[in-house]
Amino acid sequence: xxxxxxxxxxxxxxxxxxxxxxxxxxxxxxxxxxxxxxxxxxxxxxxxxxxxxxxxxxxxxxxxxxxxxxxxxxxxxxxxxxxxxxxxxxxxxxxxxxxxxxxxxxxxxxxxxxxxxxxxxxxxxxxxxxxxxxxx
Amino acid sequence: xxxxxxxxxxxxxxxxxxxxxxxxxxxxxxxxxxxxxxxxxxxxxxxxxxxxxxxxxxxxxxxxxxxxxxxxxxxxxxxxxxxxxxxxxxxxxxxxxxxxxxxxxxxxxxxxxxxxxxxxxxxxxxxxxxxxxxxxxxxxxxxxxxxxxxxxxxxxxxxxxxxxxxxxxxxxxxxxxxxxxxxxxxxxxxxxxxxxxxxxxxxxxxxxxxxxxxxxxxxxxxxxxxxxxxxxxxxxxxxxxxxxxxxxxxxxxxxxxxxxxxxxxxxxxxxxxxxxxxxxxxxxxxxxxxxxxxxxxxxxxxxxxxxxxxxxxxxxxxxxxxxxxxxxxxxxxxxxxxxxxxxxxxxxxxxxxxxxxxxxxxxxxxxxxxxxxxxxxxxxxxxxxxxxxxxxxxxxxxxxxxxxxxxxxxxxxxxxxxxxxxxxxxxxxxxxxxxxxxx
Numbered sequence: 001x002x003x004x005x006x007x008x009x010x011x012x013x014x015x016x017x018x019x020x021x022x023x024x025x026x027x028x029x030x031x032x033x034x035x036x037x038x039x040x041x042x043x044x045x046x047x048x049x050x051x052x053x054x055x056x057x058x059x060x061x062x063x064x065x066x067x068x069x070x071x072x073x074x075x076x077x078x079x080x081x082x083x084x085x086x087x088x089x090x091x092x093x094x095x096x097x098x099x100x101x102x103x104x105x106x107x108x109x110x111x112x113x114x115x116x117x118x119x120x121x122x123x124x125x126x127x128x129x130x131x132x133x134x135x136x
Numbered sequence: 137x138x139x140x141x142x143x144x145x146x147x148x149x150x151x152x153x154x155x156x157x158x159x160x161x162x163x164x165x166x167x168x169x170x171x172x173x174x175x176x177x178x179x180x181x182x183x184x185x186x187x188x189x190x191x192x193x194x195x196x197x198x199x200x201x202x203x204x205x206x207x208x209x210x211x212x213x214x215x216x217x218x219x220x221x222x223x224x225x226x227x228x229x230x231x232x233x234x235x236x237x238x239x240x241x242x243x244x245x246x247x248x249x250x251x252x253x254x255x256x257x258x259x260x261x262x263x264x265x266x267x268x269x270x271x272x273x274x275x276x277x278x279x280x281x282x283x284x285x286x287x288x289x290x291x292x293x294x295x296x297x298x299x300x301x302x303x304x305x306x307x308x309x310x311x312x313x314x315x316x317x318x319x320x321x322x323x324x325x326x327x328x329x330x331x332x333x334x335x336x337x338x339x340x341x342x343x344x345x346x347x348x349x350x351x352x353x354x355x356x357x358x359x360x361x362x363x364x365x366x367x368x369x370x371x372x373x374x375x376x377x378x379x380x381x382x383x384x385x386x387x388x389x390x391x392x393x394x395x396x397x398x399x400x401x402x403x404x405x406x407x408x409x410x411x412x413x414x415x416x417x418x419x420x421x422x423x424x425x426x427x428x429x430x431x432x433x434x435x436x437x438x439x440x441x442x443x444x445x446x447x448x449x450x451x452x453x454x455x456x457x458x459x460x461x462x463x464x465x466x467x468x469x470x471x472x473x474x475x476x477x478x479x480x481x482x483x484x485x486x487x488x489x490x491x492x493x494x495x496x497x498x499x500x501x502x503x504x505x506x507x508x509x510x511x512x513x514x515x516x517x518x519x520x521x522x523x524x525x526x527x528x529x530x531x532x533x534x535x536x537x538x539x540x541x542x543x544x545x546x547x548x549x550x551x552x553x554x555x556x557x558x559x560x561x562x563x564x565x566x567x568x569x570x571x572x573x574x575x
Contacts, residue, residue, distance in 0.1 A: 082260045085178035089171030090507055098508045102182060 368416025368464025
């Protein structure tokens with residue numbers, strides 16, 4: 001956390017006056033930031049060296065995959081694949097079932113992730129909605 | 137059942153085996169979750185594309201099939217996609233917000249075609265403008281899926297050399313063993329509740345069908361009518377009542393009188409023979425297609441009979457294994473607004489060739505935003521295709537390339553013409569029944 005680094009705090013604010021393009025795959029990950037990742041106003045993707053230590057991993061690359069894991073990455077790839085039709089307005093599981101009924105052979109591991117989430121204790125309901133849910 | 141006054145043997149009405157196939161049009165488990173129309177277009181493209189892909193090898197086997205994004209300039213190929221017709225005269229909701237109010241014509245034309253209309257082909261990857269004299273925009277509408285053969289020009293358009301429509305769907309064989317005449321009667325546009333409605337004229341129709349009119353010969357003909365189909369706009373509820381505002385007590389009668397009057401006539405009919413009633417654009421039913429069946433509580437008298445069947449619009453049923461598909465007219469009327477043909481029957485032919493009952497839905501015709509299906513796709517060619525609420529009675533026997541035979545019927549508005557239609561199940565022959573009260 002940025003407890004001692006006041007100068008760094010202010011520098012961050014000036015540099016990032018507007019919206020910066022995140023270096024990761026989508027902008028919704030910034031919307032999904034939870035408060036525990038609050039790093040004193042640092043916006044996602046800011047390349048400044050005054051990044052707070054929490055975000056910086058070994059080698060200096062910004063670790064944003066804390067926000068979402070490989071599972072979410074696979075789900076997002078499924079969302080974006082045009083072969084299965086539009087993803088907006090339809091839940092991911094429903095879209096998977098539809099693709100299967102149409103004979104398009106959607107990837108099985110996507111379904112496993114979604115079914116696993118439904119029965120899991122940490123039911124994260126946002127994973128059932130597509131990437132652009134609520135944004136478009 | 138008709139009794140002769142002399143007390144001779146009663147004439148028995150003929151029966152036909154009926155199967156109601158409206159299930160795909162009934163909205164049961166569908167829940168609106170905020171989806172848009174992209175899904176119904178995706179389902180339509182996917183289904184029609186697989187049908188066209190099985191036909192392309194017989195059409196032009198040596199050409200590659202590309203996606204729109206995969207087009208290369210000058211390379212001859214085939215692309216499959218949904219047509220979009222750009223029409224400058226098509227009314228747009230954005231016109232209301234336009235700053236140049238003078239550009240909007242004060243009198244709205246009935247037909248929105250113009251010489252500037254052009255066609256665009258679209259698939260999941262992109263869209264391309266179609267050029268060339270082969271595809272006349274006046275014969276096409278937005279929403280149909282076709283295959284086009286041609287090549288990309290230097291301007292980025294696709295020059296069309298030839299095109300392929302899916303054509304008539306395969307047809308199940310009609311049973312040829314029937315030796316007796318059995319008739320189905322169609323009537324449409326009764327418009328009970330308007331000034332155009334003539335109760336005596338409709339009573340004549342009711343009496344004829346139930347066998348209360350004429351001598352024994354005529355009663356014998358009536359006893360061969362196995363079913364009556366009422367094809368939409370049976371009553372006319374003034375559209376002012378649909379605005380959602382509370383109806384003043386003095387206006388209650390205007391709302392309920394037409395329904396009650398229709399119920400009295402319907403009760404006479406259902407007591408005599410099975411009746412199918414479909415909703416139309418003026419009936420108290422939902423606006424967007426598929427219109428759901430009129431509620432039983434509207435017909436306190438008629439719904440007590442098991443011969444009363446309230447149906448969806450479009451309506452699909454089977455009588456003695458003869459396939460019937462029909463609508464109350466909205467699909468053909470919308471085609472008439474956005475394209476050109478020599479008569480309404482030609483529009484009907486086109487919908488069969490495009491294998492879609494209402495291609496302009498959801499673009500200019502209201503329709504439910506289905507997610508996992510497009511119920512208007514025609515998978516099997518019907519034997520009888522009827523459309524109600526038209527200007528005049530027209531009929532044609534359409535022959536398909538695969539031995540398909542379809543009877544096309546355009547049913548006129550009864551309140552204006554006094555004409556109902558009779559179809560013979562044995563040979564698909566059609567004739568008009570005309571009722572006049574002019575002395």
